[in-house]
Amino acid sequence: MRGVSIIGIGSTNFGLLGEMTLEEMAVRACNEAISDAGIEKKDIEAFFLGNYISGMLLGQETLAPMVAYSLGLNGNVAATKVEGACCSSSIGLRLGYLLIASGVHDIVLLAGAEKMTSESTPRVTRALAAAMDPVSEWRTGFTYPGFFGLVANRYMHEYKATIEQIGMVSVKNHNNSVSNPRARFRKPVTLDEVLNSRLVADPLKLYDCCPISDGAAAMVLCASDRAKEYTNKLVEIIGSGMASGLRTTHETINDTDTILSLPATLMAAKQAFEMAKLTPSDIDVIELHDCFTMAEIVDSEDLGFFKKGTGARAVEEGLTQVNGKIPINPSGGLLSKGHPVGATGCGQAFEIVKQLRGEHENQVKNSEVGLTHNSGGTGAVCTVHIFRRSF
Amino acid sequence: MRGVSIIGIGSTNFGLLGEMTLEEMAVRACNEAISDAGIEKKDIEAFFLGNYISGMLLGQETLAPMVAYSLGLNGNVAATKVEGACCSSSIGLRLGYLLIASGVHDIVLLAGAEKMTSESTPRVTRALAAAMDPVSEWRTGFTYPGFFGLVANRYMHEYKATIEQIGMVSVKNHNNSVSNPRARFRKPVTLDEVLNSRLVADPLKLYDCCPISDGAAAMVLCASDRAKEYTNKLVEIIGSGMASGLRTTHETINDTDTILSLPATLMAAKQAFEMAKLTPSDIDVIELHDCFTMAEIVDSEDLGFFKKGTGARAVEEGLTQVNGKIPINPSGGLLSKGHPVGATGCGQAFEIVKQLRGEHENQVKNSEVGLTHNSGGTGAVCTVHIFRRSF
Numbered sequence: 001m002r003g004v005s006i007i008g009i010g011s012t013n014f015g016l017l018g019e020m021t022l023e024e025m026a027v028r029a030c031n032e033a034i035s036d037a038g039i040e041k042k043d044i045e046a047f048f049l050g051n052y053i054s055g056m057l058l059g060q061e062t063l064a065p066m067v068a069y070s071l072g073l074n075g076n077v078a079a080t081k082v083e084g085a086c087c088s089s090s091i092g093l094r095l096g097y098l099l100i101a102s103g104v105h106d107i108v109l110l111a112g113a114e115k116m117t118s119e120s121t122p123r124v125t126r127a128l129a130a131a132m133d134p135v136s137e138w139r140t141g142f143t144y145p146g147f148f149g150l151v152a153n154r155y156m157h158e159y160k161a162t163i164e165q166i167g168m169v170s171v172k173n174h175n176n177s178v179s180n181p182r183a184r185f186r187k188p189v190t191l192d193e194v195l196n197s198r199l200v201a202d203p204l205k206l207y208d209c210c211p212i213s214d215g216a217a218a219m220v221l222c223a224s225d226r227a228k229e230y231t232n233k234l235v236e237i238i239g240s241g242m243a244s245g246l247r248t249t250h251e252t253i254n255d256t257d258t259i260l261s262l263p264a265t266l267m268a269a270k271q272a273f274e275m276a277k278l279t280p281s282d283i284d285v286i287e288l289h290d291c292f293t294m295a296e297i298v299d300s301e302d303l304g305f306f307k308k309g310t311g312a313r314a315v316e317e318g319l320t321q322v323n324g325k326i327p328i329n330p331s332g333g334l335l336s337k338g339h340p341v342g343a344t345g346c347g348q349a350f351e352i353v354k355q356l357r358g359e360h361e362n363q364v365k366n367s368e369v370g371l372t373h374n375s376g377g378t379g380a381v382c383t384v385h386i387f388r389r390s391f
Numbered sequence: 392m393r394g395v396s397i398i399g400i401g402s403t404n405f406g407l408l409g410e411m412t413l414e415e416m417a418v419r420a421c422n423e424a425i426s427d428a429g430i431e432k433k434d435i436e437a438f439f440l441g442n443y444i445s446g447m448l449l450g451q452e453t454l455a456p457m458v459a460y461s462l463g464l465n466g467n468v469a470a471t472k473v474e475g476a477c478c479s480s481s482i483g484l485r486l487g488y489l490l491i492a493s494g495v496h497d498i499v500l501l502a503g504a505e506k507m508t509s510e511s512t513p514r515v516t517r518a519l520a521a522a523m524d525p526v527s528e529w530r531t532g533f534t535y536p537g538f539f540g541l542v543a544n545r546y547m548h549e550y551k552a553t554i555e556q557i558g559m560v561s562v563k564n565h566n567n568s569v570s571n572p573r574a575r576f577r578k579p580v581t582l583d584e585v586l587n588s589r590l591v592a593d594p595l596k597l598y599d600c601c602p603i604s605d606g607a608a609a610m611v612l613c614a615s616d617r618a619k620e621y622t623n624k625l626v627e628i629i630g631s632g633m634a635s636g637l638r639t640t641h642e643t644i645n646d647t648d649t650i651l652s653l654p655a656t657l658m659a660a661k662q663a664f665e666m667a668k669l670t671p672s673d674i675d676v677i678e679l680h681d682c683f684t685m686a687e688i689v690d691s692e693d694l695g696f697f698k699k700g701t702g703a704r705a706v707e708e709g710l711t712q713v714n715g716k717i718p719i720n721p722s723g724g725l726l727s728k729g730h731p732v733g734a735t736g737c738g739q740a741f742e743i744v745k746q747l748r749g750e751h752e753n754q755v756k757n758s759e760v761g762l763t764h765n766s767g768g769t770g771a772v773c774t775v776h777i778f779r780r781s782f
Contacts (some may be wrong), residue, residue: 001497006499021525023465033567052452052560053446053452055444055446055447055518055521056446056447056452057453057579059445059447059517059520060521060525061446061447061476061521061522062474062475062476062522062767062768062771062772063627063636063637064475064635064772065475065655065767065771065772066524068635069635069771073635073636075634075636075654076635076658076659076662077632078482078635079475079484079635079772080473080475080482080486081473081474081475082471082472082474083452083453083472083474084453084470084471084472084474085452085457085474086705087452089392091469094469095471095486098490098495099489099490099493101495102490102493102494102495103490103493104392104489104493104771124451127446129450130450130451130452130453131452131453131458132445134412193738195654197573214454230585231707242469243466243467243469244455244456244459244460244468244469244470245456245466248664263466264466267466271467276515279454365546376456377453380453380456380457381453381454381455381456381470
């Protein structure tokens with residue numbers, strides 16, 4: 001397996017992009033990534049597009065060849081859509097990585113895109129539920145806020161954590177995105193505002209939840225041995241893990257050891273760290289799947305950055321701040337940068353690449369190694385990727 | 392790149408499977424393929440699932456990890472759903488092939504599944520339109536029968552072909568599936584019945600169109616150098632092509648040279664034949680994308696089996712019969728075996744494997760090399776695969 005580098009990145013803003021179609025968003029992000037990489041479109045050998053829910057929301061499927069055509073790619077370029085709920089575009093990242101690492105391709109274009117805000121909230125909520133299991137989840141009335149609300153209550157009970165500690169995740173991530181021009185929210189919020197915002201699913205309030213968003217992100221992957229032809233700002237992918245964990249959580253919903261951990265995250269992280277031959281202490285900057293404040297804490301523990309039960313205290317102690325020991329979601333994360341589901345995984349990698357290049361608007365000092373964690377459904381599918389600056 | 396073989400196959404019947412959920416169908420086909428291969432579930436390293444439209448029809452997405460979990464795969468097995476309309480599961484076949492050929496994996500499980508008959512025809516029709524382009528196709532009122540009806544009229548005008556010749560495709564394919572236990576339709580139809588069936592989109596009648604169907608198919612792919620551990624009945628994948636062609640057809644709808652050919656088929660076929668180092672005259676048996684009678688004729692020409700404009704006459708002369716020179720769709724094809732869209736590509740490969748093993752219920756004599764052609768949308772995406780018996 002040879003090295004694979006990200007040589008170009010592109011992104012729309014995440015938020016309310018009513019004026020653009022889904023395809024236009026994807027094309028814009030791709031063109032930006034192609035331009036950033038300095039390649040020509042004819043250099044692209046394969047195209048992966050992550051999208052979750054354009055079928056249910058827009059009545060539109062088969063997006064990959066459509067975007068490829070609009071973008072002006074040659075018809076011989078295989079254009080593949082992959083879907084794994086909120087994890088869709090990081091699955092594409094993994095496939096692009098594997099196909100270059102193994103020598104099938106030299107240059108692959110990856111994109112993720114989602115358009116959600118043109119639809120009513122009930123329709124979006126119904127569409128999001130499509131990533132849940134009809135037997136064990138739909139029938140029990142589970143929703144995502146409901147699930148993470150349960151997790152929060154159990155976590156506080158089990159580890160003597162406080163709702164204030166959980167709310168501080170939201171304060172931190174909203175602060176982080178003030179300087180991120182791609183973020184949906186760019187105003188700080190206070191802990192009081194978080195705690196007094198509208199109740200969504202006890203104990204989670206509005207500011208504990210990520211916003212429905214539009215957006216697209218893209219990147220150009222290239223064999224490292226060819227990447228220097230195009231750029232000197234190489235960021236290498238040195239670890240890739242992917243795992244499934246559906247219903248492992250829910251079948252044992254009464255087992256407090258299990259509801260506070262997502263098995264797919266544990267497995268994907270183990271794969272990625274083993275591949276990279278690194279441990280959590282080697283990671284300088286992290287973008288993880290904070291669909292809810294509580295999710296960030298669980299994920300930060302599952303990924304090995306904190307011992308189980310200590311993640312909430314770590315937030316209070318400032319360890320996860322941009323200038324802390326373990327900076328988490330300096331982009332603002334899903335909570336404040338936004339969560340256009342099919343675009344999120346690629347968007348996380350975009351933010352890490354900017355960090356490792358030293359070009360981020362909310363820069364973590366001396367970042368050499370970064371990690372992304374992207375999760376779909378209630379832990380149905382998860383990817384973890386590790387990146388290293390190579391210049 | 393090393394050799395890749397199909398060592399196990401499984402399939403539900405295609406048709407009205409009201410008693411089974413989509414997940415149950417996929418699990419059944421997978422278990423059959425795993426059993427046929429003689430592997431254990433723990434041997435599987437990756438899982439690809441092709442599905443087109445469960446989101447719009449059933450409100451269910453993220454199927455790959457769900458099926459993987461029901462099947463009892465280890466959570467470390469990456470479970471990926473790919474979507475490319477009617478071409479979905481053959482895109483999965485290509486990815487599985489590439490990841491084994493390049494040495495990433497040794498054993499990959501592939502499935503395709505679709506549940507369509509539980510919904511009303513208008514809902515299914517709307518969902519199928521999601522594979523068309525909103526700008527160039529939706530706005531013009533295009534439907535699939537409408538498109539292939541135009542093609543048929545133009546083809547007859549251009550090449551002095553007759554509606555009887557086109558209808559003979561349906562007669563042949565219905566006859567072929569009489570002996571296929573997996574087929575939705577198992578009764579022969581006469582040319583009179585085809586020509587006098589209900590008009591759908593002039594000049595195409597009901598029997599010119601494939602039926603809405605349920606079904607699932609699966610297969611186990613294995614590195615050829617390891618395949619002999621499991622079976623002696625190896626069928627190798629020796630060619631794989633994939634291309635996009637969206638709107639190339641429609642932007643030039645007035646150009647008669649173009650509407651009678653699908654560019655994605657031409658490109659994918661060229662790739663596959665070059666990889667296999669073969670020409671159309673080397674192929675013994677073919678399963679191609681006959682979503683309409685007219686499509687079979689256009690495809691058979693685009694794939695190089697007949698010169699442009701002579702495919703309809705070839706049908707009349709019997710060349711495409713199971714005992715003809717160029718046997719096409721001995722399974723009954725989409726027209727009579729059925730077309731559960733996400734399952735179709737994998738189902739075509741299932742039929743070819745049975746042919747090359749000499750085990751098909753409608754066996755083409757002395758079949759050593761077979762070809763599948765799977766197409767999505769109105770030619771938006773297309774795959775061509777070539778297989779060879781290796782025992």
